[in-house]
Amino acid sequence: MANNSSLVVGESLLRQINYQVIIVQILVISFLCVNLLLIVTFFRKECFHTTARYILFAVTLMSDSVILFVSDILLILSYFRFTMQRGMCIALFFTVYLYFVVTPLTLTAMTLERYVAICMPLRHAELCSTRSTMHFIVIIHGLSSVPSIVILAMIFSSVSISFCKQFTVCSIEMLLVHEWQDHLRSAINQFYFLMMCIIIVFSYVKIMKVAKAASGEDKKSTWKGLKTVILHGFQLLLSLIQLWCPFIESTILQFDFMLFVQIRYFNYVMFSLAPRCLSPLIYGLRDEKFFLELKSFGFFGLYSRNF
Numbered sequence: 001m002a003n004n005s006s007l008v009v010g011e012s013l014l015r016q017i018n019y020q021v022i023i024v025q026i027l028v029i030s031f032l033c034v035n036l037l038l039i040v041t042f043f044r045k046e047c048f049h050t051t052a053r054y055i056l057f058a059v060t061l062m063s064d065s066v067i068l069f070v071s072d073i074l075l076i077l078s079y080f081r082f083t084m085q086r087g088m089c090i091a092l093f094f095t096v097y098l099y100f101v102v103t104p105l106t107l108t109a110m111t112l113e114r115y116v117a118i119c120m121p122l123r124h125a126e127l128c129s130t131r132s133t134m135h136f137i138v139i140i141h142g143l144s145s146v147p148s149i150v151i152l153a154m155i156f157s158s159v160s161i162s163f164c165k166q167f168t169v170c171s172i173e174m175l176l177v178h179e180w181q182d183h184l185r186s187a188i189n190q191f192y193f194l195m196m197c198i199i200i201v202f203s204y205v206k207i208m209k210v211a212k213a214a215s216g217e218d219k220k221s222t223w224k225g226l227k228t229v230i231l232h233g234f235q236l237l238l239s240l241i242q243l244w245c246p247f248i249e250s251t252i253l254q255f256d257f258m259l260f261v262q263i264r265y266f267n268y269v270m271f272s273l274a275p276r277c278l279s280p281l282i283y284g285l286r287d288e289k290f291f292l293e294l295k296s297f298g299f300f301g302l303y304s305r306n307f
Helices: 002-044 052-079 086-119 121-127 130-158 161-165 179-213 216-253 257-273 275-285 288-295
Strands: 083-085 167-169
Touching: 002 052, 002 257, 002 275, 002 288, 052 086, 052 130, 052 257, 052 275, 083 086, 086 121, 086 130, 086 161, 086 167, 086 179, 086 216, 130 179, 179 216, 216 257, 216 275, 257 275
Parallel strands: none
Antiparallel strands: 083 167
């Protein structure tokens, strides 16, 4: 009787996971299609190529698309228990982790761009030129590679060459062989996101002061910029919560496996997928120039121009 009950629970769990995987595929495909549409829109209009915030926006779209695509592949491979060499797994992990950091750093740069545009308008053309933006992008990728390089150094310092040739299901838990490595990874993430949150709060306070003192059209523009900063802060908050998820999941796993599956699925959708669908909303549909260009595709003819 107990065996029959276990079998029923196992089959129910398998069906549930199947539905969850299908839902994730629908979400990922939808987000990738939206991102692709916005990327095509960016390359269609020359004025977007010379404006700092649109260039940074395109970087976030490409970064999010890479994360969505690669992480979804890893999810499918993990679900079907497909094994690969740890060396290949390390390369995939480096790619995901690099762009996992690129996105919030780029959001932080976009917030600083709004701060300069609103609080230092006379220096905006100088500080946010196309050349300066390209330099910022290089710096962003350089800073984003530091955590990945540190973690790779930890892995290679703790294992032999034969370890990288072994076949396993690809996951970060299979690569970090010591507990202190996971703690160091979390510490680096927390430091990065703490610095980014400080910048977001600083920009918010400064823009708030300008918004209170502004009047007329300047006041309307300033408050719109303030709302953008708030949305960036919300995105970073979701990303920050994602760093706490492994601690919550490991605790729940000790008590209830079914609840663990539910929580891990919820965390993936809410704190991994959701932050990456907000960028198209913040700088795609809310931006008048971008929205007008999108309307030329014919997809948004039924919507109003006002947001």
